Amino acid sequence: MTSTAPPDTITRVVAIAEQRSRRRRLRPRRLLLGLAGVITILAIWELVSRTGTVDPTYLPPATEVLARFGVNATLTGFWIAIGQTVASWALGMLLAFALAVPLGIVIGLSPFLRKLTRSTVEFLRPIPSVGLIPLAVLMLGVPLQQSLLIITYGAFWQIFMQVLYGVADVDTVAMSTARSYGFTWWQRVRDVVFPTMLPYLVTGVRLAAAVALILAVTAELVIGTPGLGQQIAASRDAGLYASTYALVLATGALGVVINLGVRAAERRLLSWHQSVRGEGA
Known part of the structure; x- marks a missing residue:
């Protein structure tokens, strides 16, 4: 004897599965965004020091x-x-x-x-x-x-x-x-x-x-x-x-x-x- 899950339960399970899949796909994106932020800060730091905006002796x-x-x-x-x-x-x-x-x-x-x-x-x-x-x-x-x-x-x-x-x-x-x-x-x-x-x-x-x-x-x-x-x-x-x-x-x-x-x-x-x-x- 088999039981059939209610349609709303199936819909909820499918939605949760899709949400988890979407979050997994977003993880590399978040990592890349974080890395891009670090690179941007380092680039600004390098520019500020090289151009003499801040004395490179102290920065x-x-x-x-x-x-x-x-x-x-x-x-x-x-x-x-x-x-x-x-x-x-x-x-x-x-x-x-x-x-x-x-x-x-x-x-x-x-x-x-x-x-x-x-x-x-x-x-x-x-x-x-x-x-x-x-x-x-x-x-x-x-x-x-x-x-x-x-x-x-x-x-x-x-x-x-x-x-x-x-x-x-x-x-x-x-x-x-x-x-x-x-x-x-x-x-x-x-x-x-x-x-x-x-x-x-x-x-x-x-x-x-x-x-x-x-x-x-x-x-x-x-x-x-x-x-x-x-x-x-x-x-x-x-x-x-x-x-x-x-x-x-x-x-x-x-x-x-x-x-x-x-x-x-x-x-x-x-x-x-x-x-x-x-x-x-």
């Missing part, structure tokens, strides 16, 4: 900077600096995650704690992490610890606030049902809160990853923690402007790699979620 031509970037890629010290920056970034992210997730869940699930901490959160959250550099230097003697304080503080709020939003989005009926069935607090968090909170948490991690990288390089520039930022400052002070711009480009490339990695993890973790399915369609 070397793009071709010169790219050539220096290629030379840097062959140097061991360059890759060591990248490793040091990534290590600071990863440690700061790990600390921020370990602090923000449990605190966000505990505070988010308790109306009393939400009211108790609201004023404190609204006071501390707007404080720029860079403003903590003098405090970090005074409190901590090791440059890496100083950097970690700044990175962790900035990344913490990105994750913490998203966790609070995720917990607030939990269905109260589902929580009441789980409680009536005798679920423990941990079981309610694991089976009800966490699935709802996960998309928010991943968004917070993605935002925190970008902020943490900016703060890691900033700390290296200002404090002198070993890494790309320290090399940028050293090249600038030595008047090696082409090398300085090449290192800045390396920082941007590192940010792109981190963003791509976080987005790949997001698609993997949230493959069941509507937003990711729609994006991948």
Whole structure:
């Protein structure tokens, strides 16, 4: 015995299939457009420098900077600096995650704690992490610890606030049902809160990853923690402007790699979620 799907269902399935096919065809186009944008910016940069619109001493031509970037890629010290920056970034992210997730869940699930901490959160959250550099230097003697304080503080709020939003989005009926069935607090968090909170948490991690990288390089520039930022400052002070711009480009490339990695993890973790399915369609 066979069943026939309703015509409207067939029409809907065909429309979804055509939409997915159209999106697949558009992917190379988006890639080409992005590449065209980069080439246009480099061409304008080259023109502005070569024509003397901006003093080429302080803004070397793009071709010169790219050539220096290629030379840097062959140097061991360059890759060591990248490793040091990534290590600071990863440690700061790990600390921020370990602090923000449990605190966000505990505070988010308790109306009393939400009211108790609201004023404190609204006071501390707007404080720029860079403003903590003098405090970090005074409190901590090791440059890496100083950097970690700044990175962790900035990344913490990105994750913490998203966790609070995720917990607030939990269905109260589902929580009441789980409680009536005798679920423990941990079981309610694991089976009800966490699935709802996960998309928010991943968004917070993605935002925190970008902020943490900016703060890691900033700390290296200002404090002198070993890494790309320290090399940028050293090249600038030595008047090696082409090398300085090449290192800045390396920082941007590192940010792109981190963003791509976080987005790949997001698609993997949230493959069941509507937003990711729609994006991948």
